[in-house]
Amino acid sequence: MNIEPTYSLSDLARYFLRLGTLGFGGPAALVSAMYQDLAVERKWITEADYQEGIALSQLAPGPLAAQLAIYLGYVHYGYLGATVVGITFVIPSFLMVLILGVTYVKFGGLPWIQALFYGIEASVIGIIANGTYKLTLKTVKSGTLGWFLFVTSAAATAIMETEVLALILGSGGIYWYFKSRPASIKSGAVRNLAMFLPQIQSINSDSVLWKIAIFFTKAGAFVFGSGLAIVPFLYAGAVKENQWLTEQQFLDAVAIAMITPGPVVITVAFIGYLVAGFSGACVAAISTFLPCYLFTVLPAPYFKRWGKNTGVKDFVQGITITAIGAIAGAVIVLARRQLIDIPSVAIAALTLFLLHRYKKLSELYIIAGAAIIGSILSQVLL
Template identity: 25%
Template sequence: MPSARSHRISYQEAFHTWLKIGLLSFGGPAGQIAIMHRILVEEKRWISESRFLHALNYCMLIPGPEAQQLTIYIGWLLHGWRGGVVAGTLFVLPGFLSIFVLSLLYALYQQTELVTALFFGLKAATLAIVVEAVFRIGRKVLKNRTMVILAACAFVGIFFLELPFPLIVLAAGLIGLIGGHAQPKHFCVIHGHEAATEERNSVIHDHQINHTQPTWGRAIRVTALWLAIWFVPIALLFAWLGSGHVLFVESLFFSKAAVVTFGGAYAVLAYMAQQAVEVYGWLQPGEMLDGLGMAETTPGPLIQVVQFVGFMGAYRNPDPFDPLMAATMASVITTWVTFVPCFLWILLGAPYIERLRDNKLLSAGLSAITAAVVGVVLNLAIWFAAHVAFGHVEEWRGFGLRLLLPEWASADYASIVIALGAFFAMFKLKWNMILTLGVASLTGIGYVLLIYPWLF
């Protein structure tokens, strides 16, 4: 690993900087990466532009929130594995505390008028953010007919056929690898970031960074340590509470979700929502939107929404614990199994990924997966839209298909108006996410507390 004494950046200064980044990490991965770039590259000049982009390129090849993994990688680059652990933890901690407080208020006071009003507007505006994600990811990868067909097949597979999200990811990756070998021009549509034309005067120059050479011994040690950190708590829950307890079920479910989050959090949200609402019954459809609104408006990765899902699932199935005790433990274990794998991927893979950076087959596989993700996120957008616009949505199943059938009499016109306003604000007025959600939330509060009682 790089020597902590090879540069002038102290552990204390790094700690304060990573905490600052964690507290400012609003706006999704694009905003979070931009904040890190401004602080680390432009302001402090700790790391060069090309090295920053190089690290970012690594993180986009592996599952998990790329912004948090980028902090782990750069922390590791600066101060070895200790620096990576501190950087990655501080990136998640502010969001964890924020979501915990909001989940607690939600569980205790969900039926109160103020909490209902707060989330009424957030829920509607979140739909616009999910649709924006479809366009953003689509522009990145849907550059030819092959990618469009992959996206369409993924949408049909998850929306109509209810195929598991992990199966779709694996199938897309396999198709990409085969297609990249046979027809690379149709599949290799995502390429690595171009290095900056000029190197900045950074504290650490590229040639000063002495990466640990990959060895079997190091790989075995890192893998054994982080697999133990990941799975020992799960094993203890199994021994203590049994395989049927909600805490053990959640720990396994979110561990599985953590290894299939290719393409960002939006990709796995559809899978998570389907399972949490329809299979396990931890949440109601509208509550998944509430949780997503929490994650959108608090610092940290969007995937932190898993904490809210785990909290509510355990709060409603607490035996033999007090509901708040069970929910608190669920917050910890869901966060643990979601983010510990990120440390494993980075600390194990960083010495190897540079060798794979320009591999064309991997680029083809990643392109195919990202195209499939467009279809998956479109499924999420339609699912959310149905539950935002209508108070009651039936599901029809037959001939191996699933269809959503909204009850037209249950249309929620106020939610529809707020959602359309959020669309206009984001796509026409170019408002950022925080401003859009803030205005939508205030609009929802005004409607629920002032206009709705007057109308009804």
């Protein structure tokens, strides 16, 4: 049983409202900030509770930082705390993305906007490539099976230009089978999940908002490994399948997510706004984060007991490896579309170099510099 909290729920809400407003730097920076602020300095959260939150966030699908925040809200204040923290953490970046969406729609055709995004989008390719590289080294590590699943997923995504969901789920089963053997985990849950997906897909409606809700619910349920994992899924659905966005608009959406605080997954609100205005943004954001919330609070009471199960870990590990492979494939697809000339290739390469050379350099500064370079180049090249 947890000890009596030394802070109020309003204290926690204020903290996460501030973190969601000023928390630049991506999942790694946000997770590190929570540890330093809540476990080390304020001592609101114990080391054990923090580590359990990290473990659950890595096992379950969903953006890491958002899930950890929700779990930390749950520790002392249960479902109410998880709900309040989830809302206060996400709402600042949602509002920022919404404002940028309105601005984008109103002024998106102006040359100076296009010039800014020329540099930003090339830089975003480098940022995603660097993030994928770090995720790959951290997750795949060694082992023939892991690398085989990673390469297969990357190649399939790059060739088919879409995330192969069946491959991702199947890889979880394959990795679990070879690492844990069937006796170590009940297969019923996996089988039920596989049966559930086609049912979601088969639901049909002429309502755009309903289609947005169904699509983004599926997206939120399969963000394994990192918020970046949603990029290939969104590309396949928003650009290739439903044709809601052009490839240029999709790259702009990813760029918007990179220049705002909070999780990268918040790009769904921008996409939703472009498709169906304010209602589309709200439906997309709620649909994406609801699975994240449920996958955190529902298993939280039982996580101490089953979270360390080897079979569960291996199944999720297989899915995570393949999801990261899909990100790598998506980088190739996006690069083919965006890096169309020497300046854009140079900006992406410079971004990679800076991130690799200066580990603590904020991505926000790089994107700002790329925007300036893009504006200058547009004037020179005209």
